[in-house]
Amino acid sequence: MPILNKLVIFDENNIEDSLKKAISSEPQDVVMEIRESGLKGRGGAGFPTGTKWLLARSAHADKKFVVCNADEGEPGTFKDRILLDEYTKLVFEGMVIAGYAIGAQKGFLYLRGEYRYLFDKLTKYLEQMRKENRLGNNILGSNYSFDIEIRLGSGAYVCGEESALIESLEGHRGEARNRPPYPVNTGYLGYPTIVNNVETFAVAHIIVAKGAEWYSKYGTSKSTGTKLLSISGDCKKPGVYEVPFGTTISDILKLVEAENTKAVQVGGASGFCIPKAEFDRTVAFEDVSTGGSVIIFNETRDMLQVLENFMEFFVEESCGQCTPCRIGNVKLLEGLMKIRNNDCSLSYIHELVDLGRSMQIASKCGLGQSSPNPFISIMEHFENEIFSQR
Numbered sequence: 001m002p003i004l005n006k007l008v009i010f011d012e013n014n015i016e017d018s019l020k021k022a023i024s025s026e027p028q029d030v031v032m033e034i035r036e037s038g039l040k041g042r043g044g045a046g047f048p049t050g051t052k053w054l055l056a057r058s059a060h061a062d063k064k065f066v067v068c069n070a071d072e073g074e075p076g077t078f079k080d081r082i083l084l085d086e087y088t089k090l091v092f093e094g095m096v097i098a099g100y101a102i103g104a105q106k107g108f109l110y111l112r113g114e115y116r117y118l119f120d121k122l123t124k125y126l127e128q129m130r131k132e133n134r135l136g137n138n139i140l141g142s143n144y145s146f147d148i149e150i151r152l153g154s155g156a157y158v159c160g161e162e163s164a165l166i167e168s169l170e171g172h173r174g175e176a177r178n179r180p181p182y183p184v185n186t187g188y189l190g191y192p193t194i195v196n197n198v199e200t201f202a203v204a205h206i207i208v209a210k211g212a213e214w215y216s217k218y219g220t221s222k223s224t225g226t227k228l229l230s231i232s233g234d235c236k237k238p239g240v241y242e243v244p245f246g247t248t249i250s251d252i253l254k255l256v257e258a259e260n261t262k263a264v265q266v267g268g269a270s271g272f273c274i275p276k277a278e279f280d281r282t283v284a285f286e287d288v289s290t291g292g293s294v295i296i297f298n299e300t301r302d303m304l305q306v307l308e309n310f311m312e313f314f315v316e317e318s319c320g321q322c323t324p325c326r327i328g329n330v331k332l333l334e335g336l337m338k339i340r341n342n343d344c345s346l347s348y349i350h351e352l353v354d355l356g357r358s359m360q361i362a363s364k365c366g367l368g369q370s371s372p373n374p375f376i377s378i379m380e381h382f383e384n385e386i387f388s389q390r
């Protein structure tokens with residue numbers, strides 16, 4: 001699948017020799033360029049990338065690590081797969097540049113188990129990079145050495161959460177760690193580690209080539225640049241699209257030729273349901289924030305069924321470590337089953353919305369903190385429809 005509507009970042013004309021440029025600069029200048037660009041992490045949480053790299057660079061340790069999060073487990077997301085397959089150079093060289101910037105010698109690509117079919121192709125690409133002296137010892141004749149290893153995940157959604165991912169990399173069961181300490185100080189094997197999304201590394205590569213000033217002309221002042229969206233559901237042209245931050249939901253719907261749209265789930269199962277009345281809202285960290293998943297529902301869709309699908313996913317994927325998430329998701333799903341069986345009052349659903357709000361605060365990691373989002377937002381906008389249909 002190609003990237004449709006390529007604008008800036010993924011225009012092949014912009015793919016220059018950033019690696020050479022980075023390695024002939026001072027590492028701190030690379031970090032500063034990324035900071036000045038305003039780049040925020042593309043995995044969903046939107047943490048400023050330059051700040052993450054600066055914290056890891058400032059940490060004192062014999063070893064540091066770079067991890068590319070290619071777990072891509074959020075339902076409705078498939079843009080990282082396209083980047084890995086078709087823009088491999090941007091991703092791997094972006095990791096080398098990050099390693100140089102923070103002072104790391106080793107990187108891992110944590111590849112989603114379902115993307116095993118890409119393993120051989122990516123391994124060959126790394127071999128080619130070593131032959132070209134773009135990876136390995138004394139990269140491009142410099143005194144900087146860095147290598148990348150690919151590790152496969154096994155299909156657990158929680159392993160996309162950075163601390164659970166690090167546990168999995170270390171060979172343990174994938175469970176979230178208590179934070180702080182954060183990976184930038186205490187990450188893989190206790191060493192400072194940056195974990196960034198596939199798209200974040202690819203964009204960093206382009207920023208090094210074109211400069212922070214050029215990059216920050218795109219998007220909004222708080223969300224610079226562009227975003228890759230994986231768009232699926234009820235539309236004529238699903239696919240991966242590059243749009244500038246600040247694009248409205250209605251413009252996205254026009255782009256993919258969606259008709260009679262009732263709601264758009266932005267941010268995947270753990271994201272928010274945006275109803276028709278709010279289609280003038282924008283994709284931006286300050287408005288509707290997303291790791292890239294956009295799922296479109298037209299007038300024919302049963303929102304109760306949509307919500308049941310999401311909650312079944314979370315019941316299945318909760319790692320079970322903490323009570324709010326382990327029990328809370330089951331309770332939310334049971335409530336939906338009660339509605340389906342005409343055995344549920346509106347006041348009970350309101351109690352469950354309150355339970356969801358408690359889960360957002362009390363759960364240990366991002367999974368349980370975000371799993372009530374679709375329940376709360378779908379009930380907020382479609383409660384009447386859901387109850388009147390039964």
Ligand SMILES: Cc1cc2nc3c(=O)[nH]c(=O)nc-3n(C[C@H](O)[C@H](O)[C@H](O)COP(=O)(O)O)c2cc1C
Pocket residue numbers: 040041042043044045046047049069070071072073074157158159160161162163195196197198200365366367
């Ligand atoms: C349950 C869960 C799953 C996640 N899955 C992913 C994922 O597949 N890919 C990803 O980049 N970030 C994922 N994240 C976010 C990561 O924890 C982390 O914030 C991100 O990799 C940091 O990279 P960034 O700053 O470049 O966005 C997930 C978070 C949670 C709570």
Ligand code: SF4
Pocket residue numbers: 158176317318319320321322323325326363364365366367368369
């Ligand atoms: S919030 Fe859920 S996934 Fe995260 S630690 Fe608790 S039980 Fe595990």
